[in-house]
Amino acid sequence: MSVIDKFMTLMMEKEEEGSTTPIIQHGNVTFIFIKCNNLYLVAVTKKNANVVLVFQFLHKIVQVFSEYFKELEEESIRDNFVIIYELLDELMDFGYPQTTDSKILQEYITQEGHKLEVAPRPPMAVTNAVSWRSEGVKYRKNEVFLDVIESVNLLVSANGNVLRSEIVGAVKMRVYLSGMPELRLGLNDKVLFESTGRGKSKSVELEDVKFHQCVRLSRFENDRTISFIPPDGEFELMSYRLNTHVKPLIWVESVIEKHMHSRVEYMIKAKSQFKRRSTANNVEIIIPVPMDADTPKFKTTTGSCKYAPDLNAVIWTIKSFPGGKEYLMRAHFGLPSVENEETEGRPPIHVKFEIPYFTVSGIQVRYLKIIEKSGYQALPWVRYITQNGDYQLRTQ
């Protein structure tokens, strides 16, 4: 019996004990796993392995498989087991991750590979310093799309104190450029501005920046220049994190009156605390209600309300929420006369929203220079959007 056969039993046992770490030790073997659509991806080691590397790799496998098979699920594994073996061969050797860039892999591991007359050869990119882009990419029209997306993480205590407010930003790119273009991205980065004597211009202080592997990190460390040869197609160029001290964009106050054995009443006030000229779209305020609540009744000035029993929540949807407004919603539920024996947690209120043409941090793309030896002109397109991240307001 192979050691992996013990995994599921062990998993169940641990779950029953109530300890569910993603690392299970069994004798001198350690299982390191992630879960994805009811599939477990499990790594097994007898050594003092680098666990972060293992987790990153497992998540990477999910990404590669998803790009190959659209959905990663039990069925797609069965349907593609031959190619999965082939992929695993390239992804990892003797436990060491190798080539994990699915764009490059697709150049020599293909689902229809056996139909090729000529046996494929490893693309140059596999072992090149530029391992994420192949030579000879061609487009009729050279274009680059940049999306600056900021997600706001918020944690508010039950008495209305902001415990944490954080922005996690990402610059995502869709690159349709020929050849081996050299790109340089200019942001209104405070450190850069200060070092180049433009300290007074409006700039943003990024607390921590993370880059896609194509970015020359030593260069950034030296003079804050973001220079890179991009992969072809879609990828995340960078992410950054900063703490904000601005007012929460959407503020929710709740008054909950629970009358045991009879009813529970909610009074929810939502306020948009950003400039009037911006508008939040598709706002959803998700208010948790007791599991055994029944007969919902709603009253609201704006938007619509829906009871979602599967979530044990009311979803209050406001399609368009301009800045500087305040809306109200009341909800009423009946409660059974026999009390539920299970103790329930107090889940927080969640808020979802999207504010286009706007970044909370004030970050701006100043330029994107594109240089390719053939000398073509390429157009960069930039879009800004702010949305909710992990946006939670605790309730009383």
Add this chain to the structure above:
Amino acid sequence: MTDSKYFTTTKKGEIFELRAELNSDKKDRKKEAVKKVIASMTVGKDVSALFPDVVNCMQTENLELKKLVYLYLMNYAKSQPDMAIMAVNTFVKDCEDSNPLIRALAVRTMGCIRVDKITEYLCEPLRKCLKDEDPYVRKTAAVSVAKLHDINAQLVEDQGFLDMLRDLLSDSNPMVVANAVAAISEILETSQAAHQVLEMNSQIINKLLTALNECTEWGQVFILDAIANYTAKDEREAQSICERVSPRLSHANSAVVLSAVKVAMKLIEMMEPDSDFVLMQVKKLAPPLVTLLSAESEIQYVALRNINLIVQKRPDILKHEMKVFFVKYNDPIYVKLEKLEILIRLTNQSNIAQVLAELKEYATEVDVDFVRKSVRAIGRCAIKVEQAAERCVSTLLDLIQTKVNYVVQEAIVVIKDIFRKYPNKYESIISTLCENLDTLDEPEARASMIWIIGEYAERIDNADELLESFLDGFQDENTQVQLQLLTAIVKLFLKCPTDTQELVQQVLSLATQDSDNPDLRDRGYIYWRLLSTDPAAAKEVVLAEKPLISEETDLIEPTLLDELICHISTLASIYHKPPNAFVEGHGSLPLRKALPPRGASAGTPEDLPAPEVHAATAAVPMPQPTVIPGVDSLTGDLLNLDLGPPLIQQQPVMGQAAQSAPVIDPFGDGMDSLLAGGAQPGATDSVGGASTVAGLGDIFGLTQPLSYVPPQETWLLAAKAKGLEISGTFSRRNSTVLMELSLTNHAMQAMSGFAIQLNKNSFGLLPSQPLSVPAPLLPNQSINVSLPLSTNGPVQKMEPLTNLQVAVKNNIDVFYFSCVVPIHVLFMEDGEMDKRIFLATWKDIPAQNEVQYEIKDVQHSGDTVSQKLRNNDVFTIAKRNVEGQDMLYQSVKLTNAIWVLAELKIQPGNTNFMLSLKSRAMNVYQSIQQAYDAILHNA
């Protein structure tokens, strides 16, 4: 069309059908059949019977088919070793194919075929592939060396693959370099021999740092992990590595980030703690650590376990980031619990209010484990931050009012600790606690409550009633509760003797007469006797002042913490255990890691307890060491190089010199007289044994000069071991420590079934083979056995250091004795230090580590002395003549990689030599001095 159809056939006769298809002429049918075979193999069916048929398909132009056949081979070669040979030719051929994909495929697969007979055939193709023109093949071949090493380390070493691997570090292709690094790290983990070839040096590190900028994210992790294993030679190098690694902190891959953190955490240890450079580095580390908490939950978990270590090592690093660790409702429970740990660590006076508000919130959640831990955390905050203790106590009281059973119980457990920390402050709440007496059903909570009642018996009106109520079910209580109840009632009696005499008698008789538990019985008897003979003494013992409880709980012991810091991002950092606690030992010992010692000026942790060592040694009748403060007798006219210590890895267990108790002198007078007597049978035996082995050595061309073997001494007396007498000694031959035992049967019956076991010891000595005592040992028969010992066993510091506890078993019983290992058998053959390194190390070790001894009455010249010491692996590195005195500079390396440097001063006409020792691990001095003494007088 999908592959799932291959899984469906489960009819009888499947193997038969498959075989027919495999041998079909049609290529397509063949391939379909192989796919079916692989599908069966994947779901765990045994299709090994098809081995020859599948291997027949191997020679094909079709790459997909070839890959499948190779896959099959990897899986079944081991079960069909003879037939697997059939595949060798194809491998060799494929390694020469014009397509690099096929060459690489062959060399990759070859390494996964774990059949001894085959591996030899694979050396030539592997050698070719290591020099292949295509980097894709070279990078695959590099990993294959590690695979082959795992199967047959000797073969890899003999065939010179280690050198080839080292050469790949200079390869022009970054991916090849990265894989070579990975392979080297893997090999170094398990093989000591490889260290000579593959040891990292500044030059290699420099190359790796260059490759770091160009290789894939994974390659960066391999390289960073390898750099983390390297100890920079000085502060300047450490700084430069730090600077070149720090851009990696901005990498999107969390593994790259955390490995870079590991490198930095280790290197800044070598620098001035408050220097600007260190402060800047530490400041740089905080933001990436915080960002890791935005990663996937599993990675958050790993990050949190590591942050737990990092904030223990450098508490300031995240002191402003406390809020990051606030728990979110949808965090997985394993993340919640870890965040809580960090919150408590970061709590201080300035942020306690916020932390407390959070903890109170958590304590009303639903997950029982999390709630319990939160309640406990409140107690820990009270103990840690005195100013907040009152608020914590009132929070706990609020929680007790909720009457949630497990909350109340946890609260009572922590309140007990608060009482202990702040006596006479919060006792007013005792009455509230007592209200909950009936609901306590967990032993820890019951025991805590009973402790409180006993401790404050004089303030609780009905303490006797309360305690009595527990007594009814005494027999059914948990031991913890029984012990507490016993003590509490005795306390009560000592405080309020009136009316409680009956109670105390009752509990004493329950504890002593009606219990099977020895702990309880013993405690009962002790109390009983104390009370009946000397009540005043009883009062002093039972009501003694209690030691303070520490503010920080759950702190990891500093040497372990340092070791774990070297293992950031690995499993060890998750388990908070050193790797040897969960990784099975390979052939040889994986050295334990320790943080590098700080540069010249600052003291390393192991120096600190030095005074105690001297104090202790002074008490022993031994040549007394003189401490020479500040005098550096060696430096000066020779090279004036500023090199760092050569100690790559030090054994922290050894390095941590604790006070050494008086040492039993293994070469003391008693033994000398035995020697003089000459009639000691053991002595002759051992000499005889030694020469036999030396004779064997000659046959094998291993002429090694004889090292000193101390005479045997009696370890186990026949009278104490039912007739078995054991005497013995230790020797070192061909790099192996041997335990030379002489077993004599003085009993009336034959003995058999001998076995030996060594307790954990300072040097990890462990029998490398079982004790083989042939046939039964007849009465009055004596037998000599040489037991080879390895040094990769579990390590535990002993007092004295060289003490070894042994258990010997035979058919009659198990016997225990302890003996002392003469330290010179642990001197390594590769202990000859380079002159310059010697000099630099000598300078680098603080002067207060230098200790002098006098070795009296040596009747030899300087050269003879050198030779004698050389025979025992004490290497004379340089010799100088200063004002007529001979100065010998010598180095010794112990099996656990501790280096000891020595200076031996010989004055003409004086038979008393002066020996100065310098090492970072001062607790070995005594044994070393004894070794010198023994070698110079006896060998």
